[in-house]
Amino acid sequence: AVEKKQSFSNRGKTLEDEINEANEFYLRQKLAVIHKKPVPLQIVKVEYPSRSAAVVREAYFRTPSTTDYNGIWQARYIDFEAKETENKTSFPLKNIHAHQVQHMQAIVEQGGITFVIVRFSKLERYFLLSFDVLKEAWDAMLVGARKSIPLAIFETSCLEIQTGYYPRLDYLKAVEQFYEQT
Amino acid sequence: AVEKKQSFSNRGKTLEDEINEANEFYLRQKLAVIHKKPVPLQIVKVEYPSRSAAVVREAYFRTPSTTDYNGIWQARYIDFEAKETENKTSFPLKNIHAHQVQHMQAIVEQGGITFVIVRFSKLERYFLLSFDVLKEAWDAMLVGARKSIPLAIFETSCLEIQTGYYPRLDYLKAVEQFYEQT
Numbered sequence A, B: 001a002v003e004k005k006q007s008f009s010n011r012g013k014t015l016e017d018e019i020n021e022a023n024e025f026y027l028r029q030k031l032a033v034i035h036k037k038p039v040p041l042q043i044v045k046v047e048y049p050s051r052s053a054a055v056v057r058e059a060y061f062r063t064p065s066t067t068d069y070n071g072i073w074q075a076r077y078i079d080f081e082a083k084e085t086e087n088k089t090s091f092p093l094k095n096i097h098a099h100q101v102q103h104m105q106a107i108v109e110q111g112g113i114t115f116v117i118v119r120f121s122k123l124e125r126y127f128l129l130s131f132d133v134l135k136e137a138w139d140a141m142l143v144g145a146r147k148s149i150p151l152a153i154f155e156t157s158c159l160e161i162q163t164g165y166y167p168r169l170d171y172l173k174a175v176e177q178f179y180e181q182t
Ligand SMILES: [Mg+2]
Pocket: A068, A081, A082, A083
């Protein structure tokens, strides 16, 4: 398994690059329509120079209240967050905002599919963290339990996303497998 | 009908304000989870002043390749664009980009719900322009027909969205009615 991972090296790509590559593939193959949402910015000042395009001169990054990606796959609504960690033994929950958990909860209640793709960068391992597993850890944290999800939980309770040649991160394969099981 | 419209005046709100108000209502009532996507910007320069938040100092507006709003409603993927026109007799198709039409086509192929909410501002009338009607006018334009959709087509082929007290623009009522018919 280690050799296979090395042969499909990600060549310094970010998780976002890899997901975007997969999404372009899905779109071309008519398998799904999933896009990254633009970064939410609070625009304060815009200049309109004559004879050229408007320029934003002052804007601030806002805390996202939803997730990074959403779209449609097999007539189903799909909505997820992508997170990388350098940590080798656990995924720190400070990577997720309370508003995002609330958003994901609302999606589940509407019958949508929602999860987090977690990449352990140093380990070159990717997991599909389902909302149920996230929510359990989140709620436990709120009443004083640990502020991270151990790698062991990923190994026992989450699907590991296998990398391949193209798209390298065919995450919908894992989604399909996970939602067939449940 | 005219009197009713006046009593529920929009008090200078933009169409976007009205849709956002409806979306907040739907979210609170657990009827749907629909959000406006952030404005797509090409960020060129970011400053990181010490002891304060990062500031975007140069960014440009990008042409949207998808639509303004998407989300989930009754377990279905919903994706739409909102457009206002000052024109009293027709909706100019220059308000829509080719990429958006392609995006909407892809959504239909995946089994999603997609449409345009058109507000004739001067007339205070709102219509649910279905993708079928839009596509027909769009394709006709590409082979030389008119570059706008006449109000008469809206009146005969689209559902008119009735305004009410709160949310003023309960557009999902029209969506429900439209998709029950088809
Ligand atoms: Mg992310």
